[in-house]
Amino acid sequence: MKRNLLTVNLYLGDGILLKAVVLAGGRGERAKPFSEVSPKVMIPVNGRPVIDYVVRHLVSFDIIDDVIVVCSSNEDQSKQVTSYFEGKESLFKNKIRFIDESIGGTGGAVLSAKPLLKGDEEFLVWFGDNLIPLDINALHNHYKARKCVGCVTVSSIRKTETGFVEIAPDGQILKFKEKPTIKLTEPECLGIYLFNTKILNYIEKAAEQQQQKKNSVNLSYDVLEKLSSLEKLQSYDIGQTDWIDAESPTKLARNTERVKSIIEKMKR
Numbered sequence: 001m002k003r004n005l006l007t008v009n010l011y012l013g014d015g016i017l018l019k020a021v022v023l024a025g026g027r028g029e030r031a032k033p034f035s036e037v038s039p040k041v042m043i044p045v046n047g048r049p050v051i052d053y054v055v056r057h058l059v060s061f062d063i064i065d066d067v068i069v070v071c072s073s074n075e076d077q078s079k080q081v082t083s084y085f086e087g088k089e090s091l092f093k094n095k096i097r098f099i100d101e102s103i104g105g106t107g108g109a110v111l112s113a114k115p116l117l118k119g120d121e122e123f124l125v126w127f128g129d130n131l132i133p134l135d136i137n138a139l140h141n142h143y144k145a146r147k148c149v150g151c152v153t154v155s156s157i158r159k160t161e162t163g164f165v166e167i168a169p170d171g172q173i174l175k176f177k178e179k180p181t182i183k184l185t186e187p188e189c190l191g192i193y194l195f196n197t198k199i200l201n202y203i204e205k206a207a208e209q210q211q212q213k214k215n216s217v218n219l220s221y222d223v224l225e226k227l228s229s230l231e232k233l234q235s236y237d238i239g240q241t242d243w244i245d246a247e248s249p250t251k252l253a254r255n256t257e258r259v260k261s262i263i264e265k266m267k268r
Helices: 050-059 075-085 105-112 136-146 199-210 219-227 249-254 256-266
Strands: 005-011 017-023 067-071 096-100 122-127 150-159 164-167 173-177 181-196 233-237
Touching: 017 050, 017 105, 017 136, 050 075, 050 256, 105 199, 105 219, 122 136, 136 150, 136 181, 136 233, 150 219, 181 233, 199 219, 249 256
Parallel strands: 017 122, 067 096, 150 233
Antiparallel strands: 005 017, 005 067, 122 181, 150 181, 164 173
């Protein structure tokens, strides 16, 4: 089997079943050496892998059709994900099954879900190593009101991991700021998107172009960067909502209390 991906169906209260495609694979370069033996989404947090918290959060939104997990091309790593969910189906409302990814890269992972998106007008994409108590209903309402091809979730502030100092013109230190929240000059992308399904056509075109060079499609560089000049892309700023990229066990260990707070807010 190939790279991890999973799809979740969510009912948003207006008759719409929204499928969520959760990217749960990747090389996990920043997570090495952990990712040399396990998928990044399997990094443990309080006895559960990161992917567990993501899926639990998603399935907490009303009526869910199913959860479809597409596993890594590394058979040993893919089995770690599938084995984790075995016997826990009731915890995820008995909505779990598995499919394979057909094309590499984040864009390819999304494209692999196309057969499952037939008849759908829109779908959610969630990078599986992101922990964030995102309100899916609010994101969906924002997206619908703007009639765009896609909505990119962003954050214009960042909780820093280091301390800062305020310095006078002569170099004298005036104030210490211990790990403050700072305003970003440019918002950062959180790896969570709400797309119209016609985005899949653009990904397919990118895949055709990339297959001659490499067998992978990067969602940001190969698709969205070019798409922004052709179609209307909107942003959705999460405001004061805290989040963290679970990029490595070390990062999570450095932010134990913060991670605990985020996970508590993801419970519904």
